Every structure is written in structure tokens, then in C-alpha cells.
Amino acid sequence: xxxxxxxxxxxxxxxxxxxxxxxxxxxxxxxxxxxxxxxxxxxxxxxxxxxxxxxxxxxxxxxxxxxxxxxxxxxxxxxxxxxxxxxxxxxxxxxxxxxxxxxxxxxxxxxxxxxxxxxxxxxxxxxxxxxxxxxxxxxxxxxxxxxxxxxxxxxxxxxxxxxxxxxxxxxxxxxxxxxxxxxxxxxxxxxxxxxxxxxxxxxxxxxxxxxxxxxxxxxxxxxxxxxxxxxxxxxxxxxxxxxxxxxxxxxxxxxxxxxxxxxxxxxxxxxxxxxxxxxxxxxxxxxxxxxxxxxxxxxxxxxxxxxxxxxxxxxxxxxxxxxxxxxxxxxxxxxxxxxxxxxxxxxxxxxxxxxxxxxxxxxxxxxxxxxxxxxxxxxxxxxxxxxxxxxxxxxxxxxxxxxxxxxxxxxxxxxxxxxxxxxxxxxxxxxxxxxxxxxxxxxxxxxxxxxxxxxxxxxxxxxxxxxxxxxxxxxxxxxxxxxxxxxxxxxxxxxxxxxxxxxxxxxxxxxxxxxxxxxxxxxxxxxxxxxxxxxxxxxxxxxxxxxxxx
Numbered sequence: 001x002x003x004x005x006x007x008x009x010x011x012x013x014x015x016x017x018x019x020x021x022x023x024x025x026x027x028x029x030x031x032x033x034x035x036x037x038x039x040x041x042x043x044x045x046x047x048x049x050x051x052x053x054x055x056x057x058x059x060x061x062x063x064x065x066x067x068x069x070x071x072x073x074x075x076x077x078x079x080x081x082x083x084x085x086x087x088x089x090x091x092x093x094x095x096x097x098x099x100x101x102x103x104x105x106x107x108x109x110x111x112x113x114x115x116x117x118x119x120x121x122x123x124x125x126x127x128x129x130x131x132x133x134x135x136x137x138x139x140x141x142x143x144x145x146x147x148x149x150x151x152x153x154x155x156x157x158x159x160x161x162x163x164x165x166x167x168x169x170x171x172x173x174x175x176x177x178x179x180x181x182x183x184x185x186x187x188x189x190x191x192x193x194x195x196x197x198x199x200x201x202x203x204x205x206x207x208x209x210x211x212x213x214x215x216x217x218x219x220x221x222x223x224x225x226x227x228x229x230x231x232x233x234x235x236x237x238x239x240x241x242x243x244x245x246x247x248x249x250x251x252x253x254x255x256x257x258x259x260x261x262x263x264x265x266x267x268x269x270x271x272x273x274x275x276x277x278x279x280x281x282x283x284x285x286x287x288x289x290x291x292x293x294x295x296x297x298x299x300x301x302x303x304x305x306x307x308x309x310x311x312x313x314x315x316x317x318x319x320x321x322x323x324x325x326x327x328x329x330x331x332x333x334x335x336x337x338x339x340x341x342x343x344x345x346x347x348x349x350x351x352x353x354x355x356x357x358x359x360x361x362x363x364x365x366x367x368x369x370x371x372x373x374x375x376x377x378x379x380x381x382x383x384x385x386x387x388x389x390x391x392x393x394x395x396x397x398x399x400x401x402x403x404x405x406x407x408x409x410x411x412x413x414x415x416x417x418x419x420x421x422x423x424x425x426x427x428x429x430x431x432x433x434x435x436x437x438x439x440x441x442x443x444x445x446x447x448x449x450x451x452x453x454x455x456x457x458x459x460x461x462x463x464x465x466x467x468x469x470x471x472x473x474x475x476x477x478x479x480x481x482x483x484x485x486x487x488x489x490x491x492x493x494x495x496x497x498x499x500x501x502x503x504x505x506x507x508x509x510x511x512x513x514x515x516x517x518x519x520x521x522x523x524x525x526x527x528x529x530x531x532x533x534x535x536x537x538x539x540x541x542x543x544x545x546x547x548x549x550x
Contacts, residue, residue: 001026001034001038001041001042002041002042002043003026003027003028003033003034003038003041003042003043003044004027004028004029004043004044004045004529005026005027005043005044005045005046005047005487005526005529006024006025006026006027006038006041006043006045006046006047007024007025007027007047007049007054007489007491007524008024008038008046008047008048008049008050009022009024009048009049009050010022010023010025010049010050010052010053010054010491011052011053011054012025012035012054012055012481013053013054013055013458013459013462014055014056014467014480014481014482015055015056015462015463015466015467015470015479015480015481016463016467016480017459017460017463017467018459019459020053020458020459023035023036023037023054024036024037024038024039024041025038025054025481025489026038026041026043027487027526027529028529029529030486030487030528030529030530031484031485031486031487031529032481032482032483032484032485032486032487033483033484034483035481035482035483047491047524049491049523049524051493052491052492052493052494052523053458053462053491053492053493053494054481054489054490054491055462055465055466055481055489055490055491055492056084056462056466056467056470056478056479056480056481056488056489056490057082057083057084057085057466057478057488057489057490057525057526057527058081058082058083058084058085058442058465058466058490059083059084059085059086059087059465059466059469059470059473059475059478059479060078060083060085060086060087060425060427060429060439060441060442061087061258061291061423061425061469061473062087062090062234062260062291062425062426062427062428063078063086063087063088063090063427063428063429063430063431063439064088064089064090064091064093064114064116064428064429064430064431065078065086065088065148065429065430066088066089066093066094066095066150066430067095067110067116067121067124067125067430068124068429068430069088069139069142069144069148070124070125070126070138070142071124071508071509073142073143073144073145073543074144074145074538074540074542075144075145075146075429076516077429077437077439077440077516077517077518078146078427078429078439079145079146079525079532079533079538080518080519080522080533080538081439081440081442081443081499081519081522082442082443082490082492082519082522082525083146083427083439083442084146084147084478084488084489084490084525084526084527084545085146085147085148085149085470085475085478085479085488085548086146086147086148086149086427086429087148087149087150087151087190087473088148088149088150088151088430089150089151089152089153089190089193090151090193090234090260091114091153091193091194091195091197091200091234091236091260092153092154092155092156092193092194092195092200092208092210092236093109093110093113093114093153093155093156093193093195093208094132094135094150094151094152094153094155094156094193095110095125095135095156096129096130096131096132096134096135096152096156097130097131097132097135097152097156097157097160097180097184098129098130098156098159098160099130099159099160100127100130102159102160103125103127105159105203106156106159107121107122107125108202108203109155109202109203109208109209111203112201112202112203112307112310112319113200113201113202113208114430114431114432115305115307115431115432115433115434115435116430116431116433117433117434117508117509117510117512117513119509119510119511119512120508120509120510120512121509122510123509123510124508124509124510126138131180131183131184131187132150132152132180132183132184132187132189133183133184133186133187133188135150136150136187136188136189136547139547140547142543143543143545144543144545144546144547145527145532145542145543145544145545146527146532146545147478147488147527147528147545147546147547147548148545148546148547148548149190149191149473149475149547149548149549149550150188150189150190150547151189151190151191151192151193151232151234152180152181152184152185152189152191152192152193153193153194153210154192154193154194154195154209154210154213154218154221155194155195155208155209155210157177157180157181157221158177158209158210158212158213159209160177160180161173161176161177161180162209165209165212166206166207166209166212167212168212168213168214168217169213169214169217174217174220174221177217177221178220178221178223178224181221181224182224182227182228185224185225185228185230185231185550186228188547188549188550189231189550190231190232190473190548190549190550191225191231191232191233191234191255191550192221192222192224192225192231192233192234193233193234193235194210194213194218194221194233194234194235194236194241195208195210195211195235195236195238196210196211196213196235196236196237196238196239196240196241197211197236197237197238197351198211198238198239198311198348198349198350198351199311199350199351199352200236200238201310201311201316203319203320204316204319204320205310205313205316205317205319205320211238211240213240214240215240215241215245218235218241218245218249219248219249219252222249222252222253222255222257223252223253225253225255226252226253226254226255229254230255230474230550231255231550232255232256232257232258232472232473232474232550233249233250233253233255233256233257233258234257234258234259234260234291235249235257235258235259235260236259236260236261237259237260239349243259243274243277243278243281243288244277244281246259246281246286246288247278247281247282247284247286247288248286250281250286250287250288251284251285251286254287255287256287256288256289256472256473256474257286257287257288257289258288258289258290258291258423258425258472259278259288259289259290259291260291260426261291261292261293261351261406261426262274262275262278262290262291262292262416262422263292263293263297263351263352263405263406263407264406264407264408264409264412264413264416265352265353265405265406265407265408265409266351266352266406267351268346268353271412271416274290275290275416275419275421275422278290278421279419279420279421282421288421289421289422289423289472290419290421290422290423291422291423291424291425291426292413292416292417292422292423292424292425292426293407293424293425293426293427293428293438293441294407294413294417294424294441294444294445294448294449295407295438295440295441295444296404296406296407296408296410297352297404297405297406297407297436297438298402298403298404298405298436299402299403299405299432299435299436300362300400300401300402300434300435300436300515301400301401301402301403301435302392302397302398302399302400302401303330303388303389303392303397303399303401304323304326304327304392304397304398307432307435308352308354308403308405308435309343309354311348311350312339312342312343312347312348312350312354313342313347313348314335314338314339314342315339318330318335327397330385330389330392331389331393333383333386336383336385336386336389337383339385340383340384340385352403352405352406353405354403355376356374356375356376356379356384357374357375357376357377358374358403358404358405358408359374359375359376359384359401359402359403359404360372360373360374360375360401360402361373361375361378361391361399361400361401361402362400362401362402363399363400364391364394364395364399364400365395365398366391366394366395366399367391367394367395367399370391375387375388375401378391388401410448410449410453414449414453414455414456417449417455417456417464418455418456423468423469423472424441424445424464424465424468424469425469426438426441427439427440427441433508433512433513433514433515434504434512434513434514434515435515436502436515437502437514437515437516437517440499440517440519442465443497443498443499443519443520443521443522444498444499445461445464445465446458446461446492446494446497446498447497447498447499447520447521448498449461450494451494451495451497458494466479466480467479467480474550475548486528486529487526487528487529488526488527488528489524489525489526490522490524490525490526491522491523491524491525492521492522492523493521493523494521495521496520496521497519497520497521497522498519498520498521499517499518499519499520500517500518500519500520501517502515502516502517503515503516503517504516522536523535523536526544527542527544527545528544528545528546529544530542530544532544
């Protein structure tokens, strides 16, 4: 028997949760064709994997690479971290379908709610598409490094189908959105995404369009997937879209529904309540999953562009002002007093707490001595916002602050990850690029929770990263290593796997910056039988990924 590649003598952790075992894996073309003792077989290449874990490639079900894939089909940094399949278009935010007249509004929303560089979006989005099917064609034309499934976003549907998306839709407008969604599903969309989160605020402090939808509108759009008997629904819960509403959506459509976000510390510590409510919906027949990440959710920002604060009404009200006016307001003691009150009373009902003892100085040229100190420590008995303003002013408002939003108690995170109703995701790749880099979450799971903390056996962690999301999302012949399955494979060193600290680079269109991490212990990665990483180095230009259709 002859193979293209044999991965020899690695410890196979196959994505099913069963114990690891020493095996050879034979690969021909894009598929796994044999598993066992292949010492007597020949191959064009034999890769010695002794002392390494051989697992399925990781699946990231929550990314926002929709624009980035147009200028970076290698989908960095996710492709560095052992990820072989990514789902784009989460939270209702997609760039298709999109009429030419709404492109600027779309960019403004992505800039505000997903903290994408507006300059990079203007330069990097080619806009050779209008319909969702044409957008999928643009992805295929570029040949991505990873396998891609794409949701249709509710906000995009409203921008496309309504003259004023900041109101309830008429029956005719809902029918028009259903028609667009139906066409997108026929063209190969992976499903539908929406959001009712109060934290999702567009330009000038306005709610994103999906937040203006009624629950009935969301149910009717979900029915398109039910009629097609295909696809997954992803929703961000909020007023008008409760966990119970999402459970009804799952039961009515017969489709899997995954909701965001089950963070530790959400809504002042209601994570166990939300997890138990999800369990109850599942007990009543809903294919409902609580989606969560495992990294501490830490967001960086500047006062010049305070993404995580813009949902506070006082900040949102000034977000669209010219820079000089905005800075003048930030320094106004009366404005500071009111903004502080709104923050500390959480009058916007944000799911995360803005606490001065969880906010610190991340980068400051003028005051390096303050880096790592919390705003509570710096301000003392004084005004925290005045302290931030003075530090930022000395840096021409380039000071970077960081806020620990969620998952600050990793013991609680481990317990939540162990729940049967939890699904692991939230890499968020492509979004908040200059604020965080959470797409390394597979490495954090394997390095921190498995090796350092011992919360899970490696077989369970790999299943959470591979077999489990593949099963829930209906990703056929991926997520497990079996003969006849596609050769999406990650080979890593369990003793060293992990991530480096974040560093800032300026490699996006228009010279926009982003935070990146580098992997440790990821030796080889294959996508559809082709190496995109060898011997600890990524191979640039490999376009082995495919557009996945349900």
C-alpha cells in the first residue's frame, strides 16, 4: 500500500474522547485512508510523530473573519494555532448581502461594534459582491488556507431589506429578508446569526439593526432554516431574545442553536443560572448550546476609541463627535461625574462589569511606571475617569488601557466547560484585532487547563476542540480522525503547547494595527491533506481550505 503521507508513531487522540493510542496514519490526496501499523507501507513522505499528540484540526465556531478573508486568505493568526475550520459571520454582522448604498453604514457598524479598523475595511474590502452567494464566490476565488463556513447576519439582512433598519420590520420586509436568507442558504450559507445584546451598539450610539427586531421576526427568519432542514442558528441573547426564546427557536426549527455568551461573571455573576436555564431547555427537547470561551476576556482600548465603554450612554453620546470636541467632553468634570455614575450603576444593563480594580494601564509612553497598575490604585479616592484622562492626555490619547471583562475566575471557567450543555468557541478572530487576541484559545485550553491545572484529560479537551463542535454544527467527515474523513490534522507537543504574550503589529490594510500571539508546541498542521505548518513554521501561500456548505 502506498500513501502520499504517513504520520508515524504519534499518540492518536482522535477527537471522540476515547483514550489516546500509538498509531500510524496514512493519507492519500485529501483523506485519511488507513490507521494502524503502517511500517510495511510506502509513502512519498513519512513524518515521525513520536512523542507528539496527533489530533484532528481544531474547529473555531465563532469568528469574524468576514472582511479579513478578502485580504488575508491565510486567516492569521488562527491558522497558526492548529485551527483548520472556522465559522465566520457570527452575531448578525456580515458584509453580505449588502447594497452599494449601505456599504458605508456596514463599515461604521463593524468599526464600532467589532472594533475593526475603519481604514482597513475601506482599503481591504473589494466589494465585488452584493448577494451572499456572490460573497461566497469571492471566498472561493481567493482560496482560503482554512475550511470556512459562513453565517448570514441579521443586521446585514435588515440593512439590505429595509429603508430604515432602526425600527420594527413590516410583514413585507420580513418576507423580503426571508427570501434573501433562503437564497443564501441555497447558495451555501452555513446558517443564520443575530444579536439582541445591549453591548452591541453601532455608530453614534445607536443599537445595531438586529436589536430592533421583534422576537417574532427572529422566529420567522429561523423558520427558513427549519424548512431547509439545514444550517445552524447563532444568537447573542438580550432583551427580546432570552434563553427560553432561543430554546423555542431550536424546538420550532429543529435546528441546533448556540447562544452567546456564557462567560464566567456575566451579568454580575449569573453564569450558573444561565447554564441551568440552558439545561432546562435541552431537557424540553431544544438542541440548544451555551457557547463560551476559556481565556480571560481582556479588552484593550484607548480613550480616543474606547470600544468597551461606548455602550455606556455618556460615552456613546460623544462617540460620533469630532475628536477635539470628544476630548473636551472627556476632560469635563461634570461629564466625568455623570459617566462614572452610569458606569458604576451599570444603567445600560451591560453583561460585563466595568470595574476600576479590573481596569489597568497596558501601554503608556509618558507613564511607563504606571503600566500594570489598576485605575483604582492610581485614582485612590479621586475620580478614576480624571486619572485616566490625565494619563491619556500626556500620551496624546495613545495610552492603552485594558479591562478584564469576563472569565477572571478560571476555576469557575473550568467547571462551566465541564457542563454537558456548553460548547467551546469565541475565538473572535478578525474582531477587536487591536484590543485582544483570543483566537489562541485552543492553546490556552491545552496548555493551561490540561497540562498546568489538570482540569481535563487531553482526550476530553481535544474532543471539545474538534469532535464536539463538528457534531453540533453538522460538519461532516471532519473533527475526528477516521478512515474516509478529510485529513485536517494537528500534531503538537503536549509538554510545551501554549501561546506567547500578545504583541502589536501594523500589517493590516492602511497600516492598521492588531494584537497577535504566536503558538508554542504546534509542530505540524494539515488541511485537506496539505501541510499549512511544518516543523513549527507556517507555510505561506498554502490554500488548502474549502468553502463548506451544509
